Amino acid sequence: MSVLWENIVITMISFAILYWLLSKFAFGKLFAIMEQRRQLVLSQLEEAKQTREQAGVYVEEQKEALKQARQEAFEIIEQSRQSSSKQAKELLEQAKQDASRVKNEAVRDIESERMKAVEALRGEIGAFSVNIASKLIKREVESNPAEQEELVGQYLKEVGSKS
Amino acid sequence: MHEAPIINLGGFNLDLSAVLMLFVSCLIVFVLCRLAVANLSVENPGKLQNFMEWVVEFVQGVVGSAMDLKKGKPYISLGLTLILFIFVSNLLGLPMGIITEAHKPESIFGFVIEATRNLSGGEHAEILWWKSPTADISVTAGLAIIVFFLMNYLGLKHNRKHYLKHYIEPFPVFLPLNIIENLAKPIALAIRLFANIFAGEVLITVILKMGFLGIPFMGIWQGFSIFVGALQAYIFTILTMVYIAQTTIHEEDH
Numbered sequence: 001m002s003v004l005w006e007n008i009v010i011t012m013i014s015f016a017i018l019y020w021l022l023s024k025f026a027f028g029k030l031f032a033i034m035e036q037r038r039q040l041v042l043s044q045l046e047e048a049k050q051t052r053e054q055a056g057v058y059v060e061e062q063k064e065a066l067k068q069a070r071q072e073a074f075e076i077i078e079q080s081r082q083s084s085s086k087q088a089k090e091l092l093e094q095a096k097q098d099a100s101r102v103k104n105e106a107v108r109d110i111e112s113e114r115m116k117a118v119e120a121l122r123g124e125i126g127a128f129s130v131n132i133a134s135k136l137i138k139r140e141v142e143s144n145p146a147e148q149e150e151l152v153g154q155y156l157k158e159v160g161s162k163s
Numbered sequence: 164m165h166e167a168p169i170i171n172l173g174g175f176n177l178d179l180s181a182v183l184m185l186f187v188s189c190l191i192v193f194v195l196c197r198l199a200v201a202n203l204s205v206e207n208p209g210k211l212q213n214f215m216e217w218v219v220e221f222v223q224g225v226v227g228s229a230m231d232l233k234k235g236k237p238y239i240s241l242g243l244t245l246i247l248f249i250f251v252s253n254l255l256g257l258p259m260g261i262i263t264e265a266h267k268p269e270s271i272f273g274f275v276i277e278a279t280r281n282l283s284g285g286e287h288a289e290i291l292w293w294k295s296p297t298a299d300i301s302v303t304a305g306l307a308i309i310v311f312f313l314m315n316y317l318g319l320k321h322n323r324k325h326y327l328k329h330y331i332e333p334f335p336v337f338l339p340l341n342i343i344e345n346l347a348k349p350i351a352l353a354i355r356l357f358a359n360i361f362a363g364e365v366l367i368t369v370i371l372k373m374g375f376l377g378i379p380f381m382g383i384w385q386g387f388s389i390f391v392g393a394l395q396a397y398i399f400t401i402l403t404m405v406y407i408a409q410t411t412i413h414e415e416d417h
Contacts, residue, residue: 004181005301006178006301010185011301011304012306014189015309018192019244022244030196030200030203030212030219040205
C-alpha cells in the first residue's frame with residue numbers, strides 16, 4: 001500500500017466540493033428550519049404555560065363565583081323563610097282578629113236580637129196582660145185605661161228583668 | 164494483494180477506484196441530505212427530516228463538547244459533512260467488493276492499467292474496484308490534511324498570538340517537540356481511520372474464504388463493522404473539533 005499524492009488531492013477536492021454543495025443546498029435550509037422549529041416549540045411551551053395560568057385564574061374565579069352564588073342562595077332562602085314565617089304570623093293574627101271581631105259582632109247581634117225579642121215579647125205580654133187584666137178587672141181599668149196600662153207595663157218590666 | 168486500477172494520465176496517476184468510490188460516497192451523502200431537506204416542514208417533520216435533525220443535534224453535541232457552541236457554530240457544517248461522508252464511506256465496502264482478475268495488460272478509456280502493464284504468462288493481478296474509499300490511506304490522508312490545514316489556518320486567523328506562542332511553550336527548547344506534535348495529529352487521524360476500515364475489509368475477505376462455514380462470522384463481523392464505521396466517523400469528527408478548539412480558542416487562565 002503506497003500513498004498516492006494524486007489520491008490525496010482528489011480526496012481533498014471532492015471533500016471540498018461536497019462541503020460546498022451541502023452548505024449551499026442542504027444545511028442552510030435545514031438549520032433555518034431547525035431554528036424555526038426551536039422557536040415554535042418555545043412559543044408553544046410559552047403559550048401552554050400562559051394557558052395553564054389563565055386556566056388556574058379562571059378556576060379560582062369560578063370557585064369564588066360559586067361560593068358567592070351559594071352564599072346568595074342561602075341568604076335568599078333565609079330571607080324567604082323569615083318573611084314567610086312573618087307572613088304566616090300576620091295571617092294568623094289577622095285571622096284571630098277577624099274571628100274575634102266576627103264573634104263580637106255575633107254576640108252583639110244576638111244581644112240586640114234578644115233585647116228586641118224581649119222588647120217585643122214584653123210588649124205583647126203587656127198587651128196580653130192588659131187584655132187579661134182588663135178582662136179580669138174590667139171595671140177598674142175602664143175608667144182610666146192608659147194609667148192602668150202604664151202600671152201593668154211597669155210590673156211586666158220588673159218581671160222581664162227578673163226572667 | 165489487491166491492486167488499485169491506476170491509469171497514467173501524462174504523469175498524473177489517476178486511481179479510478181478511489182475516484183469512483185469518492186464519487187459514490189459524495190453522491191450518497193448529497194442525495195441523502197437533499198432528500199432530507201426536500202420536504203422541510205416546521206409543523207410536521209418527516210422521518211428523514213427527523214433523522215437529519217438528530218444528526219445535526221448529535222454534531223452540535225460533538226462540537227459543544229470540544230468548544231463553546233457559540234464559537235463553534237461555523238464548524239457544525241464541517242462536522243456534519245465529515246461525519247456523514249466518513250460514515251457512508253466506511254459502510255460502502257461492507258456489502259460487497261468488486262475485484263477483477265487480469266492476466267494480460269488491460270486498458271480502460273485507452274489507458275493501460277498500471278498494475279497490469281508488465282503481466283505475462285502465468286502472472287495475474289487482482290484489481291479492486293469497489294471498496295470503502297476510507298480503506299485507502301491516501302484518501303484518509305487527504306481528509307486529515309484538510310483538517311491539518313484548517314486547524315492551523317483557523318489558529319493563525321483567529322488566535323495568532325497564542326497560536327504561535329504555544330510552539331515555544333513551556334520553553335523555547337520544546338519547539339521541535341511541538342512541531343512534531345502538530346504534525347502527528349493528522350498522521351494519527353489518517354492512519355487510525357485507514358487501519359480500522361482496511362482491517363475490517365481484510366477480515367471480510369478472510370471470512371469469505373471460509374465458504375458457507377463463515378456465514379455466522381460474516382454476520383457478526385458485518386454488524387461490528389457498521390459499529391466500527393460509525394465509531395471511527397465519530398472519532399474523526401470529534402478529534403477535528405478538539406484540534407480546531409485547541410488552536411483557535413484562547414483560554415484566559417493560560
